[in-house]
Amino acid sequence: MEFSVKSGSPEKQRSACIVVGVFEPRRLSAIAEQLDEISEGYISNLLRRGDLEGKSGQMLLLHQVPNILSERVLLVGCGKERELDERQYRQIISKTINTLNETGSMEAVCFLSELHVKGRDTYWKVRQAIEATQDCLYSFNSLKTRKEEPRRPLRKIVFNVPTRRELPIGERAINHGLAVSKGIETCKNVANMPPNICNPVYLAEQAKLLENNYEKVTTTIVDEQEMEELGMGSYLAVGRGSANESIMSIIKYSGGSDDLANPIVLVGKGVTFDSGGISLKPSPAMDEMKYDMGGAAGVLGTMHALAELGLPINVIGVLAGCENMPGGNAYRPGDILTTMSGQTVEVLNTDAEGRLVLCDALTYVERFEPEAVIDIATLTGACVIALGKHASGLLSTHNPLAHELMNASDQSGDRAWRLPLWDEYQDQLDSPFADFTNLGGKGAGTITAACFLSRFTKKYHWAHLDIAGTAWRSGGKDKGSTGRPVSMMTQFLLNRSGQEQGE
Ligand code: BES
Ligand code: MN
Ligand code: ZN
Numbered sequence: 001m002e003f004s005v006k007s008g009s010p011e012k013q014r015s016a017c018i019v020v021g022v023f024e025p026r027r028l029s030a031i032a033e034q035l036d037e038i039s040e041g042y043i044s045n046l047l048r049r050g051d052l053e054g055k056s057g058q059m060l061l062l063h064q065v066p067n068i069l070s071e072r073v074l075l076v077g078c079g080k081e082r083e084l085d086e087r088q089y090r091q092i093i094s095k096t097i098n099t100l101n102e103t104g105s106m107e108a109v110c111f112l113s114e115l116h117v118k119g120r121d122t123y124w125k126v127r128q129a130i131e132a133t134q135d136c137l138y139s140f141n142s143l144k145t146r147k148e149e150p151r152r153p154l155r156k157i158v159f160n161v162p163t164r165r166e167l168p169i170g171e172r173a174i175n176h177g178l179a180v181s182k183g184i185e186t187c188k189n190v191a192n193m194p195p196n197i198c199n200p201v202y203l204a205e206q207a208k209l210l211e212n213n214y215e216k217v218t219t220t221i222v223d224e225q226e227m228e229e230l231g232m233g234s235y236l237a238v239g240r241g242s243a244n245e246s247i248m249s250i251i252k253y254s255g256g257s258d259d260l261a262n263p264i265v266l267v268g269k270g271v272t273f274d275s276g277g278i279s280l281k282p283s284p285a286m287d288e289m290k291y292d293m294g295g296a297a298g299v300l301g302t303m304h305a306l307a308e309l310g311l312p313i314n315v316i317g318v319l320a321g322c323e324n325m326p327g328g329n330a331y332r333p334g335d336i337l338t339t340m341s342g343q344t345v346e347v348l349n350t351d352a353e354g355r356l357v358l359c360d361a362l363t364y365v366e367r368f369e370p371e372a373v374i375d376i377a378t379l380t381g382a383c384v385i386a387l388g389k390h391a392s393g394l395l396s397t398h399n400p401l402a403h404e405l406m407n408a409s410d411q412s413g414d415r416a417w418r419l420p421l422w423d424e425y426q427d428q429l430d431s432p433f434a435d436f437t438n439l440g441g442k443g444a445g446t447i448t449a450a451c452f453l454s455r456f457t458k459k460y461h462w463a464h465l466d467i468a469g470t471a472w473r474s475g476g477k478d479k480g481s482t483g484r485p486v487s488m489m490t491q492f493l494l495n496r497s498g499q500e501q502g503e
């Protein structure tokens with residue numbers, strides 16, 4: 001898909017389709033007004049006859065509008081003008097793209113980027129439009145032998161901005177939007193890949209692809225033998241029931257002018273299938289536990305976006321790959337594991353495996369002397385109960401870092417919500433036999449999981465993102481990876497490197 005920005009008036013466009021907004025009730029946007037004048041009231045006439053109310057998401061495709069050079073005009077309902085917010089804007093863009101894609105316009109000039117969205121500027125509107133477009137054109141069909149593709153797909157879209165002065169801002173928004181979208185696509189592709197293909201080796205291969213494509217990226221792996229030498233008893237225990245070897249992939253991006261500058265480290269939970277192990281999960285929807293590597297996919301996608309943007313910072317991504325399976329060799333409830341940190345853990349449920357994998361990865365990354373560490377994980381079903389599918393859970397022991405992440409989530413529209421990490425919750429991990437257990441018991445499952453992790457993150461600034469509810473959509477036709485939280489995490493890195501938007 002090709003994107004560009006332009007600053008021009010609608011009647012001068014010679015395009016397959018021009019896209020303009022209509023508000024409720026039957027009120028033309030400024031741009032639609034211009035078209036109406038040129039066409040001698042053609043559009044307002046239609047509205048008067050009741051063809052379009054202007055409700056959010058309504059579409060009316062017109063052909064051969066008098067005196068208009070473009071072949072088609074797509075009128076898009078935008079709801080009440082004063083109520084147009086971020087969510088509605090994104091929905092309107094997605095609907096528009098689907099309509100264009102299905103109705104044979106291979107290119108379009110879109111004026112929706114000129115609509116007023118409360119508190120948002122041109123940069124935001126263009127970037128969101130790019131991300132929304134790429135998101136709704138995505139499909140995972142590499143394993144289908146018969147692919148359905150539209151006969152005349154949308155190929156090129158021009159977003160209009162109000163003034164020429166804003167063209168550089170629009171172009172910057174396109175660059176950022178495209179880089180983020182690439183990262184999101186990478187995230188979706190690996191996350192959607194079935195677990196018989198996407199195992200820890202596969203994750204390592206995907207990391208290697210980044211190294212091959214970007215000069216500033218290098219990768220290494222830590223295999224089971226090395227984990228053994230490092231004393232990663234907890235990580236190794238989780239993978240022991242699986243025929244697939246556990247592999248931790250390390251992706252190093254050196255973009256900072258100072259190669260020694262302390263890196264930001266992202267650690268992703270990469271459980272390529274979570275059967276629950278001996279504490280076996282119930283069968284319904286167990287297939288969805290192929291998405292238990294969504295954290296690793298998010299880290300990989302973020303590293304891809306980062307490399308594409310070429311940001312001047314140092315970042316290390318860790319994909320903590322392994323598979324949680326039952327078997328004669330599997331770890332069991334009651335086992336006491338010695339973690340790389342030396343702390344011992346009593347396993348009360350082999351399905352609380354994510355924290356056991358992450359804790360050793362979090363100890364491992366101390367060697368990078370990180371500026372900050374953020375782990376990303378489909379960690380708890382409890383997070384889905386608490387926040388549903390709309391917000392990722394954010395927990396942190398460092399307030400400034402938490403605030404930075406919340407800002408990034410607000411700017412990107414890839415939302416997170418902070419949950420407390422008070423000491424009071426720590427007691428729920430008490431064990432009679434080991435330093436602590438891997439199970440927090442009744443209540444606050446997301447918080448107690450983070451409490452567990454916090455015991456391994458004392459040496460640096462740390463935040464944890466629980467994406468159990470946001471990483472994929474369940475069931476039905478719509479099922480699939482969402483690509484979250486690539487947008488939020490890339491925004492965080494953009495902010496960190498002082499490239500948020502303006503200049
Ligand atoms: N990967 C799951 C969490 C999960 C479950 C994410 C459902 C998304 C949807 C994790 O490994 C897990 O099984 N967690 C348990 C923890 C419990 C045993 C303390 C859970 O949430 O039930
Ligand atoms: Mn589990
Ligand atoms: Zn899991």
